[in-house]
Amino acid sequence: SPMKKMRDTVDPDCKFVGDPIPDVEARQWWPHRYDEKLNFFPIAEDDDLFAVAHYQQAQIAINDFVNLGDDADEERDHFIGRIVEFFCTTDGRAVATVQWFFKAEDTVIEEANARLVDSKRVFISDVKDDNPLDSIVSKINIVKVSPNVDLVAKKVAIPPCNFYYDMSYSLEYNTFSNIPTATVGTSDDGSSCEKSATRYKSKKDFLGSQLEKSEITLLDLYSGCGAMSTGLCFGASFSGVNLVTVRHEKAENFLSLLKKWEKLCARFSLIGSVCSQTPDSLLLVNDENDVDVDVDDSRPEDPSGEFEVERLTHICFGHPNKRKEVGLHFKGDVDVICGGPPCQGISSNNRVRNTAEPLNDEKNRQLVVFMDIVQFLKPRYVLMENVVDLLKFSNGFLGKYAVSRLVSMDYQARLGIMAAGAYGLPQFRARAFLWGARPSERNVVAYDESDPKKLKEALVLHNAISDLPSVTNDEHRDERPYE
Ligand SMILES: C[S@@+](CC[C@H](N)C(=O)[O-])C[C@H]1O[C@@H](n2cnc3c(N)ncnc32)[C@H](O)[C@@H]1O
Known part of the structure; x- marks a missing residue:
């Protein structure tokens, strides 16, 4: 898992730009960042971070900007993820929350069988964590495509990109599955949304x-x-x-x-x-x-002696x-x-x-x-x-x-x-x-x-024999009636 401990942002060129997201809106989208009682994790973790403000955009280098919802490369080992939050913490740190994509080798498939899966294919997970803003090194393009068992048709439909994804991966269940609606941090129209489980109404x-x-x-x-x-x-x-x-x-x-x-x-x-x-x-x-x-006798016989296979x-x-x-x-x-x-x-x-x-x-x-x-x-x-x-x-x-x-x-x-x-x-x-x-x-x-x-x-x-009478040490009978 790409999860790691949070450190401070050290690169001075890395900062949020533009006005903060209006407070009312930010509290609505990310309530757990503003209210300690709404802890994100059921058991409070040491490094739960609280926000003073959320942002839409950040600068990661001179003339290099990333937006909420963008996909990004992360410094160590080139982990890749989608930025789902930009915020400034109560103790003044600049933080990017990232929802990680898994490459085949990061999943249960592992290195030895990863060659069977297209190297540009990644899987969206629901693993998210907080990172110092300057751990984001570059913006990359990860496109969503439809899974298709007709692999030739699928390949044709993939636009130019760094990576593409068509399924989600659950670390807990070793499961690759269709992407339920709205599990990816930011939807296509740019608005953030929290995970909502898909409900099936009928069989x-x-x-x-x-x-x-x-x-x-x-x-x-x-x-x-x-x-x-x-x-x-x-x-x-x-x-x-x-x-x-x-x-x-x-x-x-x-x-x-x-x-x-x-x-x-x-x-x-x-x-x-x-x-x-x-x-x-x-x-x-x-x-x-x-x-x-099945011989259809009603048809006239072909004089050439040749038959057409239907x-x-x-x-x-x-x-x-x-x-x-x-x-x-x-x-x-x-x-x-x-x-x-x-x-x-x-x-x-x-x-x-x-x-x-x-x-x-x-x-x-x-x-x-x-x-x-x-x-x-x-x-x-x-x-x-x-x-x-x-x-x-x-x-x-x-x-x-x-x-x-x-x-x-x-x-x-x-x-x-x-x-x-x-x-x-x-x-x-x-x-x-x-x-x-x-x-x-x-x-x-x-x-x-x-x-x-x-x-x-x-x-x-116990379920099978608990109705039988108990046998004591001085029992002398080989057989007893069922009582
Ligand atoms: C582990 S058992 C499967 C038991 C089965 N699922 C059941 O419910 O009874 C494997 C079975 O595969 C059969 N088998 C072995 N080689 C086979 C082959 N090349 N093609 C088809 N069946 C084969 C064996 O005879 C054996 O019955």
Whole structure:
């Protein structure tokens, strides 16, 4: 975090210019700076600063000025931020309050995976702190752009700038998400505003515009016995959504199928039309009998013996009509991808883990396959589960790799740990989860984050056996009736 201790302004060329902001207005915007009872932090901090006046503009060098709302470079390590307050303190110090932007390497992605994210892309945080005015060294231009999973279209839309941002980053929750309205200190019209949490009024409003569909398709990669998709289907039905689960066998085969599918679509100029023709149908089956042979007998036969393909509905590996041969059929698109890629290469039970190059392990490579499939299908939501070692092994490289892949695809993303015991299960098992949501979806997790959180009471042994009669030291019976 770029936070640090406040020092005095030492550069005499640095000063506020122009009239102070009218007192009434300043007290309205920044009441905590004028009234000690309205402490900014719930627990009073030693260095809470109080103001005698706020300003609109400051001089940072001869003939070099910055305004409230400008973006600026800060002296040490080139931290970058947006100026949200200029004020003179009760003890005569000139202060700039800065809301920080995080570069990818400053987030959970960290240095080792930062190359996956465009170097000009930064994330607005809600971390703000007070700095001596002369720590601001130059004005820079950070523009806001819209996140877009179509990265080519996004690139075209970025105007010339030093940096650009399209998402916010929460340090506390390791979360990249859409920017709620009015979280950035100064809005586009130049007026300052405080953070206001976005409230979702209805389920439709919260879950996004596409929820009119009553059925949502789910692709469970690495499905094993299918527990993950079964759980998701249960959860979805509680919310009145019908999740249609789809399974398949080898993820890497499925990925090559997708690549072939794309080539075929490009060759026959079908990109864009194929998916929209079958928006809610993704079928992956290994049933050799499930081969559509729709022959329209009513048309006259082409005398040349050539047929025109109207649209491709399936492609498959293997011969679809030969029994006992594996055939993967695919058509349409998918709303949700979930999966728990194999974890033997990560688990601390494995004594020959490849710590130096974690992705150079056959099992761990499945993380790449998983993310490549997400990149191809661009589902609305992604959920990946793994052992907690994903976040520990090799300094958490693999977990950070996975989150940076999602972020680089312009998905909102959150990485964290959930403990089964906190959700009503009588066990302590903890698992790492990675959530992703397209920027068109309202949230990365399926609830309103501003609502108070209430976890279930933990189940303990007492809940299971406390109704049994107690056994004393002199008990001689092997069995007793239940009393
Ligand atoms: C950690 S388990 C996932 C369990 C699953 N989420 C569930 O709810 O049962 C990993 C699963 O991936 C399967 N698997 C391993 N390699 C695979 C591959 N290349 N493609 C698809 N599945 C694979 C394993 O058979 C195993 O069932």
